[in-house]
Amino acid sequence: MSIFDDFNEDAPGDKVVRLADTRTSSRHGTPPDSQTEQIAGAALPRPSASDIAHEPGSGQERRRKLVELRQAAHSELLDTFNLSALMQFSEDEIKSEIGNVLHGLLPKTAVALSRSERDQLITELYYEVMGLGPLEVLLKDDTVSDILINGPEQVMVERFGIIEETDVQFQSESHLRRIVQKILAGTGRRLDESVPYVDARLPEGSRLNAVISPIALDGTLVSIRKRRREQLSLEQIEFNGTLDARMAAYLRAAVASRLNIVVSGGTGSGKSTMLNALSAFIGKRERILTIEDTAELDLQLKHVGRMESRPPNVEGKGAVTQRDCLRNALRMRPDRIIVGETRGEEVIDMLQAMNTGHNGSMTTIHANSARDATLRIENMIAMAGIEIPLAALRRQIASAMHVIIHVERLQDGARKVMSIQEVIGCEGDVLTMQELFYFNQEDITPEGRVEGRFVSVGVPSFFVEHFRRWNVGLPDTIFSEAGT
Secondary structure, eight states: OOTTHHHHHHSOHHHHHHHHTTBOOGGGTOOOOHHHHHHTTOOOOOOOHHHHHTSOHHHHHHHHHHHHHHHHHHHHHHHHBOHHHHTTSOHHHHHHHHHHHHHHHHHHHTOOOOHHHHHHHHHHHHHHHHSOTTHHHHHHOTTEEEEEEESTTOEEEEETTEEEEOSOOOSOHHHHHHHHHHHHTTTTOOOSSSSOEEEEEOTTSOEEEEEOTTTOSSSOEEEEEOOOSSOOOHHHHHHTTSSOHHHHHHHHHHHHTTOOEEEEEOTTSSHHHHHHHHGGGSOTTOOEEEEESSOOOOOSOSSEEEEEOBOOOTTSOOOBOHHHHHHHHTTSOOSEEEESOOOSTHHHHHHHHHHTTOTTOEEEEEOSSHHHHHHHHHHHHHHTTOOOOHHHHHHHHHHHOOEEEEEEEOTTSOEEEEEEEEEEEEETTEEEEEEEEEEEEEEEOTTOOEEEEEEEOSOOOTTHHHHHHTTOOOOTHHHHSOOO
8 A cells, every 4th residue: 555545535535636626737738827937936945965965875865866756746736736726725635635746756756755754745845835835834833933044044043032043944045035025925015136125014913024135145134023823911921020010010000091101122122012011901992003114013902093104116106104104193083102113203203292192102112221212212303303402302202201111131031121210300401210120130040041030129109199190009019119
C-alpha cells in the first residue's frame, strides 16, 4: 500500500473528483489564472548548495532528491491548479489533492518518505500555494509577537520579550519580495524602487513594515508586529508584573475622571497594550475617536470611530496625515480623542484638543523617560515651525497633560511601568512634575532575570480633589505605603 493511499480514505470520493476538476492544464492550452501567475515564481525555500555539499554520502543524495521533489511538486501544482476554484474547498481537501500530486511524482524521484516527512512536505506545499510560504508557521505561532526578517537567510522572532533566531529561510531575495508583495496585495499599498518602503496593516490587524533596495543594502528588511488575538486587561497586566495594585487603582481613577494621559516608552515597550487596557475604564456613554498612522488600537469599547492616515498615491498626491484626521475629528463631536502615536506636527492639534474640552484624551509618544516625553513634545512643536515663547509653550503643555506613564522593556524582556508622574503646572518657564510611583530595580539574577519592586513615593496625588468630584476617590494608603 502506498504512503498516500490513506488520502482517498480521508476524503469522500466525490469531493476528490471535484477537486481534481479544478486543475487547469497549460499543457492542453488552458492559460493559468491571474492568481497562479501572481505566485508562479514563489519557489519553495530549500537548503543552499553549501548545506547539501556538507552532508555525507547517502544523506546528501537523499536531501538533493527531497529538494527536487519539492520543486517538482510546487511547479506541478502551480501549473495545474485553478487557485480561484480551490478557494471553495477545505484545507484537508486541498492537502489531499497535493498528496495525490506527490504520489504521482515519487517514482520519478525514487525517494521514500516517512509519514511525518510526508505530512510536513504537504503542509509546506499548502502554505506556498495558498498562504505565505515560510511565514505561515510563524504567523500561526501564538508565542511569537514580532517577526523580524533581515534578508532571505535570517529570520528572527520575539517571544516573551526576547529576540531569537529561527531556522526559517527564504530561497532567495526574489522569493522574499514575492511573499511581501503577496501580503501587500490586499492592503492597497505599493512597494517598489520608486517607493522602497511601506507601512501597512494586514486584514487580521498585524502591522507590517518593509524596506527594499536601494535603501536596504543587504536584502529586504521586514518587520511584522502580530496583533494579539485577545487584548490584555489591566488586571492581566497587573498579574504579569508590569505594575502593582496601587498603580492600577490610580490609573483606573485617572481614566474614569477624564485626566489627559500620555504613555511614553521605547519601541516594543508596551505603550499600545497599556492604552488598550486603560480604555476599558472609559464611560460607556462617551464617544471616542481614534487616529493612527497604521491602525493597531483595539479599544475595549463599542462607541468608537476609527481613522487612519493615508500615504500619497503614485503621483505624490492624496496624502491624509494624522494632523488632517485630528482636525476633522474635532468637528465630529468626540468626548475623547485617542491618538495612537504622536510623532510630528499633529502634536499641536493634540494639545489644542486636550485644552479645549476633550478631557480624558490619550496618546503615546516615543521617549526615554517621563520628563523626556515633555521635551520631545517641545521639539516636535519647534520642528513644525511654530514660533511660541518657551514659557507660553510649557504652560500650554502643563495645562493639557495631566499624567505621564513611562513603560520600558527590561533586559530580561519583561515590561514594567517604570514611573507614573503628574504634570502639576509651571514655575516661571520650568515645567513642574511630581512622581507618584516608580519601579526600583534591585538586582539581576544569574539567569538574567531583573528583580525589583514598585515603590510609592509617599506624595499624595495633585488630583485628589478632582477624583473626589468625580466620585472616584482613592484611599490615601495607596500613596503612603512603602511598596511591594
